[in-house]
Amino acid sequence: MTDADPVFDGHNDMLLKLWRMAPEGRAEALFETGAGGHLDLARLRAGNMAAGLYAMFVPSAGFEMAMDGPEGYDVPLPAAIPQAEALPVAIGQAGILIGLDRAGLLRLCRTADEAEAARRDGVPAAFLHLEGAEAIDPDFRALDVLQAAGLVSLGPVWSRPTAFGHGVPFRFPSGPDTGPGLTDLGRDLVRQCDARRIMLDLSHLTEAGFWDVAALSDRPLVATHSNAHALVPHARNLTDRQLDAMRERGGMVGVNLATAFLREDGRMDDVETLEPVVRQFAYLVERLGEDGVGLGSDFDGAHVPTPIGDAGGLPALAAALRAAQFGEALVGKLLWGNWIGTLRAVQA
Secondary structure (H helix, E strand, O other), rough: OOOOOEEEEEEEOOOHHHHHHHHOHHHHHHHOOOOOOOOOHHHHHHHHHEEEEEEOOOOOOOOOOOOOEEEEEOOOOOOOOOOHHHHHHHHHHHHHHHHHHHOOOOOOOHHHHHHHHHHOOOOOOOEEEEEOOOOOOOOOHHHHHHHHHHHEEOOOOOOOOOOOOEOOOEEOOOOOOOOOOEEEEHHHHHHHHHHOOEEOOOOOOOOOHHHHHHHOOOOOOEEEOEEEEEOOOOOOOHHHHHHHHHHHHHOOOEEOOOOHHHHOOOOOOOOOOOOOHHHHHHHHHHHOOOOOEEOOOOOOOOOOOOOOOOOHHHHHHHHHHHHHHOHHHHHHHHHHHHHHHHHHHHHH
16 A cells, blocks of 8 residues: 555445456456456555445446436436346355455455454455345345355445336436335345344435435435535435435445536536536535545446546545645545444444
8 A cells, every 4th residue: 555545435346347357267366467447456555545345236238328418318227137147246246355355455344443454454455335136035045145255235226126126217417206216125125234234325226215215224324426416416416305314314425436427417428627526525525514425436337537547546536635625634534534434333
């Protein structure tokens, strides 16, 4: 690691990238020598990305997320994926993270204290997250297995529907109130996650699903990679009413670097300055408080601002926050401390 500020990233898709690139078990070598994209060992060290939530995600064949219409867009969502097809993919990606841990390249962590210890030891900490619960069966046996493998965080849906609920589409301009929320099985999943102290990620849920979770769960309300709808009216961004509820529950939001959720025109196109990112941080701090905001980069899953580029560019984010007169204590919270505190609160 470098002398740069330590960063805890609330969401990335590196495991999906390695799963696609290394079907014959070469993930450790690719990660160590250079895997392309936004994340590998050298980039983690250069940017001092000292911890992160690493997502397992089951891709839909042939799906393309074209967010570039001249007057907006509404990307058709792919069909649901059967649990029998999803589980092997999730297990494969979990196995990659376990292999990286075994090789000493990352440290698989389950608690905030373990992440703090890894940081002191100079080893990047990795928490296992499930983005979309397609791999979970109705009896929750797979949930037990994945938690035993290290799962600490789960989103009931990515944007396509699951047996557990409905997600927001990639639609601009649009609010997040786009359809139904949780199913009965989804409500059971919320209860199961609360009982196991697994953090629930609200990032891709419809607004109805958000309020379903808020009514059922007694844990902090968390969106690992979302932005403010008041600044960019994309369906994936959170309304002020949602943000206010999260503040009341001691929750937090990880600012998403995906440019479609930063640009005022909603396009997944270049962003040449960090001003839109700083605006999101400032607005969310105002709405959620200094303890309620962190980073949720979406590295390896999105187009990110040019001044950051990849995980090695994270010092540019710290510099931009300081240039915008965020104090040293607040910068430390936004880049590291708030995710640590939220994990502690969820697991208490």
